[in-house]
Each structure stands twice: as structure tokens, then as C-alpha cells.
Amino acid sequence: xxxxxxxxxxxxxxxxxxxxxxxxxxxxxxxxxxxxxxxxxxxxxxxxxxxxxxxxxxxxxxxxxxxxxxxxxxxxxxxxxxxxxxxxxxxxxxxxxxxxxxxxxxxxxxxxxxxxxxxxxxxxxxxxxxxxxxxxxxxxxxxxxxxxxxxxxxxxxxxxxxxxxxxxxxxxxxxxxxxxxxxxxxxxxxxxxxxxxxxxxxxxxxxxxxxxxxxxxxxxxxxxxxxxxxxxxxxxxxxxxxxxxxxxxxxxxxxxxxxxxxxxxxxxxxxxxxxxxxxxxxxxxxxxxxxxxxxxxxxxxxxxxxxxxxxxxxxxxxxxxxxxxxxxxxxxxxxxxxxxxxxxxxxxxxxxxxxxxxxxxxxxxxxxxxx
Amino acid sequence: xxxxxxxxxxxxxxxxxxxxxxxxxxxxxxxxxxxxxxxxxxxxxxxxxxxxxxxxxxxxxxxxxxxxxxxxxxxxxxxxxxxxxxxxxxxxxxxxxxxxxxxxxxxxxxxxxxxxxxxxxxxxxxxxxxxxxxxxxxxxxxxxxxxxxxxxxxxxxxxxxxxxxxxxxxxxxxxxxxxxxxxxxxxxxxxxxxxxxxxxxxxxxxxxxxxxxxxxxxxxxxxxxxxxxxxxxxxxxxxxxxxxxxxxxxxxxxxxxxxxxxxxxxxxxxxxxxxxxxxxxxxxxxxxxxxxxxxxxxxxxxxxxxxxxxxxxxxxxxxxxxxxxxxxxxxxxxxxxxxxxxxxxxxxxxxxxxxxxxxxxxxxxxxxxxx
Numbered sequence: 001x002x003x004x005x006x007x008x009x010x011x012x013x014x015x016x017x018x019x020x021x022x023x024x025x026x027x028x029x030x031x032x033x034x035x036x037x038x039x040x041x042x043x044x045x046x047x048x049x050x051x052x053x054x055x056x057x058x059x060x061x062x063x064x065x066x067x068x069x070x071x072x073x074x075x076x077x078x079x080x081x082x083x084x085x086x087x088x089x090x091x092x093x094x095x096x097x098x099x100x101x102x103x104x105x106x107x108x109x110x111x112x113x114x115x116x117x118x119x120x121x122x123x124x125x126x127x128x129x130x131x132x133x134x135x136x137x138x139x140x141x142x143x144x145x146x147x148x149x150x151x152x153x154x155x156x157x158x159x160x161x162x163x164x165x166x167x168x169x170x171x172x173x174x175x176x177x178x179x180x181x182x183x184x185x186x187x188x189x190x191x192x193x194x195x196x197x198x199x200x201x202x203x204x205x206x207x208x209x210x211x212x213x214x215x216x217x218x219x220x221x222x223x224x225x226x227x228x229x230x231x232x233x234x235x236x237x238x239x240x241x242x243x244x245x246x247x248x249x250x251x252x253x254x255x256x257x258x259x260x261x262x263x264x265x266x267x268x269x270x271x272x273x274x275x276x277x278x279x280x281x282x283x284x285x286x287x288x289x290x291x292x293x294x295x296x297x298x299x300x301x302x303x304x305x306x307x308x309x310x311x312x313x314x315x316x317x318x319x320x321x322x323x324x325x326x327x328x329x330x331x332x333x334x335x336x337x338x339x340x341x342x343x344x345x346x347x348x349x350x351x352x353x354x355x356x357x358x359x360x361x362x363x364x365x366x367x368x369x370x371x
Numbered sequence: 372x373x374x375x376x377x378x379x380x381x382x383x384x385x386x387x388x389x390x391x392x393x394x395x396x397x398x399x400x401x402x403x404x405x406x407x408x409x410x411x412x413x414x415x416x417x418x419x420x421x422x423x424x425x426x427x428x429x430x431x432x433x434x435x436x437x438x439x440x441x442x443x444x445x446x447x448x449x450x451x452x453x454x455x456x457x458x459x460x461x462x463x464x465x466x467x468x469x470x471x472x473x474x475x476x477x478x479x480x481x482x483x484x485x486x487x488x489x490x491x492x493x494x495x496x497x498x499x500x501x502x503x504x505x506x507x508x509x510x511x512x513x514x515x516x517x518x519x520x521x522x523x524x525x526x527x528x529x530x531x532x533x534x535x536x537x538x539x540x541x542x543x544x545x546x547x548x549x550x551x552x553x554x555x556x557x558x559x560x561x562x563x564x565x566x567x568x569x570x571x572x573x574x575x576x577x578x579x580x581x582x583x584x585x586x587x588x589x590x591x592x593x594x595x596x597x598x599x600x601x602x603x604x605x606x607x608x609x610x611x612x613x614x615x616x617x618x619x620x621x622x623x624x625x626x627x628x629x630x631x632x633x634x635x636x637x638x639x640x641x642x643x644x645x646x647x648x649x650x651x652x653x654x655x656x657x658x659x660x661x662x663x664x665x666x667x668x669x670x671x672x673x674x675x676x677x678x679x680x681x682x683x684x685x686x687x688x689x690x691x692x693x694x695x696x697x698x699x700x701x702x703x704x705x706x707x708x709x710x711x712x713x714x715x716x717x718x719x720x721x722x723x724x725x726x727x728x729x730x731x732x733x734x735x736x737x738x739x740x741x742x
Contacts, residue, residue, distance in 0.1 A: 008681060008688035011382070013668050036655075036680045043656055044676050052672040261687075284407075285414055297384050301423040305415050309407045310379060316632075316687060317379035 001026045001058060001252040002327055007041075007051040009327075010257055011320040014053040020324075021331040024056040024125075026252040029118050030065035033110065034103055038121035046123030058230070058252070059124035061174065062115050063131040063150075064202065066097050092132070094149065112153040116160045123166055128200055129157035131174040136204040143178040150176050151190045158195055170197035172230060175219045179206045184218035191223070198228040201248075205234070213242055220247050237266065237274040237333065241350040244337055256330050260322035263311030265290045265298075266329045268358040276304075278322065283308035293360055296328035297321065332359035372397045372429065372623040373698055378412075378422040380698075381628055382691040385424040391695075392702040395427040395496075397623040400489050401436035404481065405474055409492035417494030429601070429623070430495035432545065433486050434502040434521075435573065437468050463503070465520065483524040487531045494537055499571055500528035502545040507575040514549040521547050522561045529566055541568035543601060546590045550577045555589035562594070569599040572619075576605070584613055591618050608637065608645040608704065612721040615708055627701050631693035634682030636661045636669075637700045639729040647675075649693065654679035664731055667699035668692065703730035 002009045002017060005028035009017050017025060027047055032038060044050045047057055069089050090098040096111020110118075115130035131150045134143045154173050161171050173191040177183030191199050201219045205212040216231065223229060228249045234240065235253020243251070256266055263279040267290065276283075276290060286304035293299075298307065298321035310318025336359045340349030353359060373380045373388060376399035380388050388396060398418055403409060415421045418428055440460050461469040467482020481489075486501035502521045505514045525544050532542050544562040548554030562570050572590045576583040587602065594600060599620045605611065606624020614622070627637055634650040638661065647654075647661060657675035664670075669678065669692035681689025707730045711720030724730060 006684055006686055007677070008686050011687035011691060013672065013688060013692055015668060015672055035684065040656065040676075040680075044658060044674065050674075050677055050680075052677065285411065287415060297386060301384065301386055303415065303421075305411075306378070306421055306423065309411075309421075310377075313377055313406065315377055315379050316382035316690065317384060319687065320382060320691065321384055 001250065002257060002330075003028075003252060003254050004051065004053070004057075005031050005060075005254075006035075007032060007047065009323075010261065011316070011323050012327075014051050016324075017053070017327070018055060020327050021335060022055075022327070024058055024250075025053060027051075027057050027059045027122060027124060028062070028065065029059050029115055029122070029128075030062035030110070032059075032122060033062060033114075033118045034101055034108070038118040042121040042123075046121075048123060056125040057122075058126040058172075059119045059122055059128065060232075060252075061128040061130045062110055062118070063128075063174070064133040064232075066099060066110050067092075067133045068135070069099055069102075094152070096130070096153075112156040113160045116157050116165065120161075120164060120166050120169065124169065126170045126172055126198065127157075127161070127165070129154045129171060129173045129196075131176055131202060133203055134176065134178055136179070136207055138178060138204070140178070140180055140183070143176075143180065144183055147176045147178075147183055147187050150174070151187070154191070154194060172196060172198040172200045172228075174200045174202040174232070176203040177219070178204050179211060179215055181214075181218045184215060185222055188219050188222040196227070198230065199223055200230040200232050202232040209236075209239060212239065213246075216243055216246055216248070235330070238270070238354060240333070241337075241353060244341075245346065245350060256326035257323050260326045261319045263307075263318065263322065265307075265322050266326045267291055268329075268353070268356055270354055270356055278304060278307045278311045278318075280308075290322075290325050291329075291358060293358055294325065294328060295332075295360060296325045298325040329359065335359070372621065373628060373701075374399075374623060374625050375422065375424070375428075376402050376431075376625075377406075378403060378418065380694075381632065382687070382694050383698075385422050387695075388424070388698070389426060391698050392706060393426075393698070395429055395621075396424060398422075398428050398430045398493060398495060399433070399436065400430050400486055400493070400499075401433035401481070403430075403493060404433060404485075404489045405472055405479070409489040413492040413494075417492075419494060427496040428493075429497040429543075430490045430493055430499065431603075431623075432499040432501045433481055433489070434499075434545070435504040435603070437470060437481050438463075438504045439506070440470055440473075465523070467501075467524075483527040484531045487528050487536065491532075491535060491537050491540065495540065497541045497543055497569065498528075498532070498536070500525045500542060500544045500567075502547055502573060504574055505547065505549050507550070507578055509549060509575070511549070511551055511554070514547075514551060515554055518547045518549075518554055518558050521545070522558070525562070525565060543567060543569040543571045543599075545571045545573040545603070546594075547574040548590070549575050550582060550586055552585075552589045555586060556593055559590050559593040567598070569601065570594055571601040571603050573603040580607075580610060583610065584617075587614055587617055587619070606701070609641070609725060611704070612708075612724060615712075616717065616721060627697035628694050631697045632690045634678075634689065634693065636678075636693050637697045638662055639700075639724070639727055641725055641727055649675060649678045649682045649689075651679075661693075661696050662700075662729060664729055665696065665699060666703075666731060667696045669696040700730065706730070 001024045004025040041050045098109050101108050112130040119127035130153050132146045134146050173196045175187045177187040205215045230250045231248045235255040265276045267276045283304040288304050289299040340346045372395045375396040412421045469480050472479050483501040490498035501524050503517045505517050544567045546558045548558040576586045601621045602619045606626040636647045638647045654675040660670040711717045
């Protein structure tokens with residue numbers, strides 16, 4: 001799922017996102033609560049109508065954003081991007097979080113009921129329960145206390161939703177517990193026991209890929225097979241392939257679109273960590289496309305040399321073309337993954353991609369085999 | 372012609388510009404000389420191939436940009452947009468202009484031969500002869516001296532092109548002379564007598580619409596009927612309609628795309644000077660499209676309320692959608708103008724637009740009439 005945090009996938013119209021093959025986007029409860037406000041979006045017919053997107057929408061709970069202001073990570077990004085005043089958390093209590101808006105400095109409040117109310121007004125198809133997203137540097141004691149509070153908040157979210165939630169809106173809970181196996185197991189068990197339509201794995205997944213994979217494994221173990229499992233904020237090609245193998249069903253991530261805006265294309269090259277930085281000098285005089293065979297407009301009509309120039313000059317057209325490429329790559333990758341699973345050939349597919357096969361190459365699943 | 376100053380119409384891929392119906396774009400000799408450099412573009416196959424645009428390209432001579440650094444107008448824009456060091460003119464001589472690059476502060480030089488050499492490397496279909504673009508506040512004495520030098524530069528451009536110009540590249544001269552009727556007449560006569568494929572009217576056209584129209588009238592009078600006449604940098608709806616009536620054949624202008632990036636849509640409303648500022652509060656809760664009946668994606672799929680939000684947040688998707696709308700409006704306007712001229716009904720068409728008719732409404736030219 002591409003991020004449409006502020007009601008748009010940056011640089012693309014909703015119809016284009018659909019035409020790339022995406023079936024769902026992720027909207028952001030926190031950002032839309034701050035601006036234009038959920039009342040405004042409700043008046044304009046809900047988030048689908050507001051952004052001209054008729055397919056499903058999942059909305060993040062707002063927890064990640066509201067807490068990362070206090071813990072300091074997304075705040076940096078927001079500050080940089082918006083050039084607005086700094087946001088900060090005023091207090092965290094059992095009720096929820098009081099904070100200053102990054103837009104106008106006004107005091108705002110978000111708790112589990114607020115989050116669900118905003119998501120109800122947005123009319124998303126999947127709402128995520130409000131959670132505290134503890135960062136990597138939290139100690140185990142704080143992570144445990146926070147996780148228990150997140151579980152209590154989950155119950156309040158479910159309660160609010162049962163009474164006020166829009167018909168048809170599904171609710172997913174978020175597994176927390178940081179990088180601690182016992183906490184992850186406890187959180188997953190709690191989520192598994194709650195009346196929920198699906199599960200998302202959130203919070204700190206560690207500082208490196210190996211740790212992330214271990215944490216996801218702990219979180220998945222107690223979860224029931226039949227409920228959809230979403231992994232929040234993970235979008236590297238190899239991580240997706242690994243997590244799908246572990247049993248994750250869906251992903252959202254800023255990486256493909258954010259990388260694009262900074263001039264980096266996703267490519268089928270594990271030796272380069274699946275990334276091509278088009279701003280680098282090696283692309284300067286290149287008449288090659290980003291990737292031969294890629295069906296996106298950037299690869300169909302343009303060279304690395306041109307995109308290098310646009311990316312260096314921070315031209316809008318560059319950000320857009322590389323965004324189209326990266327989202328095409330990811331859409332093709334996921335399409336390939338689904339086809340491979342359906343064909344019972346997922347390991348071979350994943351292996352192929354990890355060895356450098358392009359996702360738009362026709363998959364060569366064995367139709368007859370010795371196994 | 373939309374501006375593709377830096378080898379792209381901001382936010383659009385070349386194929387999209389073509390799909391809107393545009394037959395030519397304007398590339399900028401000065402900007403492309405500074406970055407990525409004409410040698411680089413030649414190596415990459417010329418400007419058409421570089422930007423993936425197979426239709427005709429006209430290249431501005433660079434005179435407007437190089438001189439407005441000294442005279443101070445485009446420099447402001449460049450500074451603001453690029454965040455780079457200030458450019459400035461070091462000296463203007465009979466040879467040309469020495470200046471410091473806004474990119475890296477290096478000393479660069481552009482004269483008539485340089486300009487033609489750059490345009491030859493770019494491989495544009497129409498090259499404009501190098502000119503000094505005198506601003507409104509120049510006195511008549513300086514304007515006259517500068518104009519005479521521009522005429523001498525024209526001869527050098529023609530001479531260089533005859534010897535080195537790429538086959539098939541056409542050359543247009545630029546009429547200067549500021550807001551002085553006798554100078555405009557003299558400059559047009561000089562251009563009319565030169566061996567050129569077409570004529571462009573440049574320089575200061577005054578400070579208000581009435582003066583612009585008067586100046587264009589002076590400039591047009593001595594020009595031969597059979598050569599194409601281009602009016603540089605004019606793009607307001609009413610100005611275009613007036614100038615076409617006077618005998619102008621083509622236009623280029625930053626306005627439709629620049630307005631779009633700042634949240635203003637071009638609309639069929641003469642009472643609003645054909646502009647709708649989507650960032651204004653009146654659009655906040657609006658479920659109307661920018662313009663009912665407009666075939667662009669912004670009007671087809673999105674509301675003013677959504678575009679208001681995107682424009683206020685400076686979201687890329689907003690800049691892009693409004694750009695698509697504005698370029699659709701201008702393309703439809705020009706299509707209507709051509710059809711009306713072909714039908715011998717131009718005055719009625721112009722009158723209709725000036726009275727608020729939308730350019731995509733079927734033109735109601737009288738098939739039978741009393742006249």
C-alpha cells in the first residue's frame with residue numbers, strides 16, 4: 001500500500017495509483033486530524049470522496065506520529081518538510097496524549113476514542129487501534145508499561161467502535177512490545193484474544209534487518225492463521241520477501257515514494273540493495289532506462305541521464321517519474337508474489353528476486369516438477 | 372507552448388504534454404547552457420531525445436535570462452527557486468555578456484555565437500537569435516543603443532547559423548525597442564528585412580495590458596504577412612485573444628504552469644480575470660470541480676475543496692493536478708481559436724470567451740448568417 005498520508009500519494013492523482021494496480025492506500029489519522037480536520041473531510045463526503053479514491057483505505061491510528069513527536073523521529077521529517085513550527089508532546093496519560101500542533105502551535109489531544117472518531121469520520125475501510133509506538137531506545141520497563149497501556153487503549157477503541165463505528169469499517173489491533181521476545185509474545189496473545197478483524201505489527205522492529213526478522217517472527221507466532229496480518233512501515237524488497245515467507249499479508253511503507261522524491265529508484269539488483277541513486281555521477285551520461293523491460297513511463301520514455309538531471313535539479317517531473325517507477329516496481333513485485341503463492345511456488349519466486357530477477361519478467365514456475 | 376525551460380514541463384512527463392494536444396514546447400538556452408550543459412545534451416542525442424519529446428521545440432535565445440540577471444527580474448525567480456547563489460552580469464560588451472553562474476559562481480560568457488552554438492547542440496526546431504531584453508525602466512536612449520546592438524547580434528547569429536546551424540533548424544529574430552513606437556517600428560523593419568524564418572516580439576511590452584496591446588500593434592505593422600509571428604511571454608486569456616486578433620500566431624508563457632504551482636486555476640470567468648485562487652477560503656468546503664465540463668483529470672475526479680487542501684499544503688499532487696487543468700484549458704482555448712479562424716468566425720469566438728464561454732463548450736459558429 002502506497003502512503004497517502006496527506007490524502008494523496010505525493011505527485012500522483014488517485015486514478016493513477018489505481019491504474020498502477022494498487023488496491024489500497026494508507027491514509028494518516030494524525031495528519032488529517034491536524035489538517036484539514038476530520039470534520040472537514042466528513043463534510044466533503046469522507047476520505048474516499050475527498051481524495052477521489054474509490055478503493056479501500058486503511059488509516060494508521062495516529063499513534064506513530066503523535067508519539068514520534070515526543071520521541072523525536074517523524075517530527076524531524078515533518079519539520080523539514082513543512083517548514084512549520086516544531087510539534088511537541090505536552091503530556092502522556094492514561095487518557096491519551098496532549099500535544100502542540102506543528103501547524104499552528106495550538107494544543108490538541110488524541111486518545112483512543114479521538115483516534116477512532118477521526119477514523120470513523122474519514123470512513124476508512126480498515127481502522128487501526130490507537131497505540132503508543134515505543135522507539136528503539138526505550139528501555140524494557142517503559143516498553144512493557146506502554147504496551148500494557150496500548151492494550152487498555154485497544155479495549156477502549158473496540159468499545160468506541162462497537163458503539164459508534166461506521167458500518168463495514170474493520171478494526172485491526174497493533175502488536176507492540178519492542179525488541180523483547182516475551183513482550184512481543186504477550187502483546188500478540190492479547191491482540192489474538194481481542195475481537196478484531198486483523199492484526200498489524202508495529203513499534204520498533206530493531207535496528208537491523210536480522211533483528212527485524214526475529215521480532216516479526218516472535219510477533220507472528222501467537223497470531224491466528226485466519227486473520228490478515230499487516231506489517232507496518234516495512235517496504236524494502238528483501239524484507240517484504242522474507243516477511244511474506246513468514247506469513248505477512250500486507251505492507252505499507254513510505255520508502256518507495258520517499259526514495260523517489262530524493263532521486264533513488266528501486267531496481268532488481270540485490271548487489272545494490274535494490275536501489276539506484278540516480279543523482280550519482282555514474283548516471284550522468286547514461287542513455288539506459290532505469291530498468292529495461294519495466295512498463296513504467298520513466299523506463300518506457302526516459303533515460304537515466306535525463307532522470308539524473310531532473311533529480312539533481314529537484315524538478316517535479318523527476319520526482320514524479322521516479323515515483324511512478326518505484327510504485328510500478330513494488331506493484332509488480334506484489335503481483336508476482338500473489339501469483340507465485342497461488343501457483344505454490346513462492347520460495348522459487350522469492351529466490352529469483354533475491355538473485356536479481358526483475359518482477360516484470362514472466363515468472364518461470366515449474367508446471368511439471370519432480371517434487 | 373508550455374515552458375519546458377529546464378527540459379521538462381514542471382510535474383509532467385513529455386508524453387503527457389503531447390497527450391494534452393500541445394505541438395511544441397519552449398526550451399531555455401540559458402538554463403540548459405548552465406545545466407546540464409549543451410555538450411551533455413548533444414551527447415545524449417539532443418534535447419528531443421534528452422527529454423523524450425519528439426514534437427517540435429523552440430528555444431529561447433537566452434537573452435531574456437542572461438540580461439534579467441543584470442536588470443534584476445528573473446534573477447529573483449531563479450534565486451528563490453534554486454536556493455543557489457546569486458547570479459550577476461559582469462560586463463556587457465559588443466561581443467556578448469560575461470556573467471557569474473547562479474549554480475556555482477563560475478564566470479561564463481554568452482554572445483550571439485554562443486547562443487546559436489548552444490541551440491545547435493540542443494537541436495531545437497526553431498532557434499531564437501540572441502537579443503538584449505531591455506526592461507521597462509530602461510530609458511529610451513539605452514533602449515535604442517541596445518536595440519541597435521541586438522540587430523548587429525542578429526546578423527552575427529544569421530552568419531553563424533548559415534555556416535554551422537543544423538539542417539532544418541529555423542531561425543526567428545526578436546523585435547526589441549521597448550515601449551517606443553519609433554524604436555519598435557525600426558526594429559520590426561530591420562527584422563523584416565533579414566533572412567529569417569519567423570519573427571518573435573520580445574522585450575518590455577509595458578506595464579499594463581493597454582500598453583502591451585499598443586506595443587504589439589507597433590511591432591506587427593512592418594512585419595510581412597507570410598512569416599510566423601510569435602509573442603514571447605504572453606499567456607493571459609484576454610491578451611491571447613487580443614493578440615491573435617492582431618495577427619500573432621503563437622505564444623509561450625510561464626503563467627499557466629507557474630500559477631498552477633501556486634494554487635491558481637485558469638477558469639472561464641472574465642469577472643475574475645480568468646483566475647481562481649484555490650488557496651482562498653471560499654474553496655475550502657467546495658464539492659464543485661474547478662470547472663464543470665472540463666475534460667482534465669482535476670475536474671473529472673476532484674473537487675475544489677480537495678485541491679484547496681492540496682494547494683495549501685503545497686502537496687505535489689495539487690501542483691500537478693492544477694497544472695494539468697491549466698494546460699488543458701489553454702490547449703482547448705487554442706484549439707478553439709484555430710477552429711474559429713478556419714471557420715471564419717474568430718471575432719465571435721473571442722467575444723464568446725471574453726463573455727465567459729468555456730473553451731471546451733462546442734463552438735456555436737453561425738453556419739448560416741445574415742452577414
